[in-house]
Amino acid sequence: MKDAIAMFYQYSRVTMKSWFQYRVDALLRSLAVFLREATGIISIILVFTKFDVSGINNWNINELVFLYSFLFSTYGVLIIFFTGLLDFGKTVQDGTFDRFLLRPRGVLFQIIASDADWFAAIGHGTLGIVLFSYATSKIEVIWNLGNILYLASAFVGAILIQGAMFLFFASLSFYFVKASNVHGVLFWNLRNIAGYPLSIFPKILQYMLMYVAPFAFVNYFPAQFLLRNDDIVNYPDIYLYLTPILGIVMYFCAYCFWRVAMKRYKSTGN
Amino acid sequence: MTNKPLGNVYVAFAKKRFLSSMAYRFNHWMTILSSVFSVFIFFNLYRALYYGNTELDGITLSMVATNLIISFIIGDAFAMDDDFLRNKINNGTIANEFLRPVNFKLRILAEDLGQTIFNLIFRSGPAFLITVLWIGMEPPKSSGHLLLSMIALIFGFLVCWNLSFIVQSLAFWIINVWSISTIKGVLFSLLSGCILPLWFLPDAVRTIASFTPFESIYFGTVEIYLGLVNEREIVAIYCKQWIWIVLLYLIGDFLWKHGQKKLIVQGG
Numbered sequence: 001m002k003d004a005i006a007m008f009y010q011y012s013r014v015t016m017k018s019w020f021q022y023r024v025d026a027l028l029r030s031l032a033v034f035l036r037e038a039t040g041i042i043s044i045i046l047v048f049t050k051f052d053v054s055g056i057n058n059w060n061i062n063e064l065v066f067l068y069s070f071l072f073s074t075y076g077v078l079i080i081f082f083t084g085l086l087d088f089g090k091t092v093q094d095g096t097f098d099r100f101l102l103r104p105r106g107v108l109f110q111i112i113a114s115d116a117d118w119f120a121a122i123g124h125g126t127l128g129i130v131l132f133s134y135a136t137s138k139i140e141v142i143w144n145l146g147n148i149l150y151l152a153s154a155f156v157g158a159i160l161i162q163g164a165m166f167l168f169f170a171s172l173s174f175y176f177v178k179a180s181n182v183h184g185v186l187f188w189n190l191r192n193i194a195g196y197p198l199s200i201f202p203k204i205l206q207y208m209l210m211y212v213a214p215f216a217f218v219n220y221f222p223a224q225f226l227l228r229n230d231d232i233v234n235y236p237d238i239y240l241y242l243t244p245i246l247g248i249v250m251y252f253c254a255y256c257f258w259r260v261a262m263k264r265y266k267s268t269g270n
Numbered sequence: 271m272t273n274k275p276l277g278n279v280y281v282a283f284a285k286k287r288f289l290s291s292m293a294y295r296f297n298h299w300m301t302i303l304s305s306v307f308s309v310f311i312f313f314n315l316y317r318a319l320y321y322g323n324t325e326l327d328g329i330t331l332s333m334v335a336t337n338l339i340i341s342f343i344i345g346d347a348f349a350m351d352d353d354f355l356r357n358k359i360n361n362g363t364i365a366n367e368f369l370r371p372v373n374f375k376l377r378i379l380a381e382d383l384g385q386t387i388f389n390l391i392f393r394s395g396p397a398f399l400i401t402v403l404w405i406g407m408e409p410p411k412s413s414g415h416l417l418l419s420m421i422a423l424i425f426g427f428l429v430c431w432n433l434s435f436i437v438q439s440l441a442f443w444i445i446n447v448w449s450i451s452t453i454k455g456v457l458f459s460l461l462s463g464c465i466l467p468l469w470f471l472p473d474a475v476r477t478i479a480s481f482t483p484f485e486s487i488y489f490g491t492v493e494i495y496l497g498l499v500n501e502r503e504i505v506a507i508y509c510k511q512w513i514w515i516v517l518l519y520l521i522g523d524f525l526w527k528h529g530q531k532k533l534i535v536q537g538g
Contacts, residue, residue: 022445022446024444025444025445025446025449028449028450028453029446029448029449031449031453032448032449032450032452032453032456033452035452035453035456036452036453036455036456038456039456039459039460042460043459043460043465043466044315046460046466046470046471046472046475047319047466047470049472050470050471050472050473051319051326051327051470053319053326056315056318056319056321057318057321178296181296181297181300182300184300185300185303185304188304189303189304189307189308189311192307192308192311193311196311196314196315196318197318200314200315200317200318201311201314202314
């Protein structure tokens with residue numbers, strides 16, 4: 001384990017070094033990611049400033065910011081570990097994957113360690129932290145031990161849920177060449193929806209967000225656990241508690257699928 | 271060899287780009303799906319915002335839907351590849367471009383036009399049909415308004431293209447224009463009205479937007495289409511668009527001329 005951490009550190013150092021060859025570019029990149037991701041919430045804030053609306057389905061602006069912050073803080077951590085899986089189809093197609101197979105370490109470990117997108121992590125993470133601190137200072141949440149523990153475990157669970165989706169689609173790349181593209185479209189579009197209260201969308205989208213790509217458990221239900229807004233009556237109570245367990249189960253299943261799928265791999269050769 | 275007038279070269283570039291776009295069918299459908307989805311998400315969001323109100327400041331929900339469809343679905347066809355020049359510089363093929371008896375800038379414009387026409391027919395077309403059936407759209411005020419709004423859309427394309435050209439030309443100085451292009455995209459989303467209708471901006475931000483070229487890309491088209499402006503204001507919209515086209519063109523030209531001198535192509 002110690003060895004693994006040391007290697008992860010080395011890998012990250014090398015990636016960082018290569019990126020910081022161009023310092024201004026590195027800074028600009030983080031800023032660009034930060035601004036790009038903030039666009040959605042800035043739009044909402046502007047609309048709320050212009051019109052005196054009480055909220056969207058009883059969610060006021062601070063609660064919406066809180067909901068949003070979850071999505072970004074978890075992604076900030078996620079992208080440190082799972083960048084390599086984001087464009088995995090290409091890795092399989094151009095044969096780079098062979099390199100991982102030849103080295104004396106776990107394949108998944110190498111993929112995770114060798115490619116951490118620190119700029120996206122900084123961009124998303126900072127946004128998440130800024131929004132989270134702002135929102136928590138405005139909304140009334142009782143910070144007792146139970147809530148803090150829940151939040152911490154939901155945070156890990158949310159990362160695992162998204163990580164499992166990454167891993168699942170990466171595994172699919174062994175079967176279908178285009179799996180990465182589908183991943184991109186599905187993941188980003190559904191994630192965009194997850195920025196807003198689940199209850200404003202048509203039923204079919206709500207089901208997709210709960211049972212197909214369960215983003216609802218990444219931010220909506222954890223936020224509802226603390227806020228208990230009225231629209232929660234539409235969903236079973238148990239859903240509020242599921243995030244940590246679902247994270248572990250989904251990640252475990254995705255990992256098993258990964259092991260099975262990898263057996264199918266035949267090199268593309270050169 | 272046939273002696274064709276030189277203008278045909280640009281038509282050929284436009285055609286080439288048009289045809290090569292046909293090749294990537296899968297990505298194509300995914301793009302359509304994405305834009306339909308985006309419009310749909312925002313429409314639901316605004317609908318939730320309107321809950322119980324038929325209008326906010328005189329703006330009805332169906333006007334918002336119209337704005338989304340015109341600027342997001344039709345405007346989505348505006349194809350500008352901000353990375354085009356940077357790629358050519360990075361792999362050195364820009365050297366070949368300068369050797370050709372073709373105006374490189376016009377060539378980029380021709381390619382982007384080819385791509386835009388392709389997008390309008392095959393990307394915006396289906397996306398337009400789906401969204402109109404799904405969320406509905408206001409009819410134009412009159413056929414005259416429709417025609418005038420299309421003219422504004424063409425001018426909007428030119429504003430958009432010149433903006434993109436400025437970003438591209440920065441590639442002579444900056445190694446990676448991705449960040450600048452992304453930041454431009456953010457301003458685009460916030461100030462052009464494509465996902466956030468400009469009526470929904472607070473007055474101060476609205477004033478800022480009116481001093482940027484982003485406002486001159488789609489919003490005039492939407493206003494004319496819906497008949498929210500009179501003849502004089504339509505002329506003012508056109509004039510403003512042309513001021514931006516000329517101004518941005520001059521800036522782009524300046525960067526282009528100076529950038530070329532800075533260019534060093536390595537290897538052979």
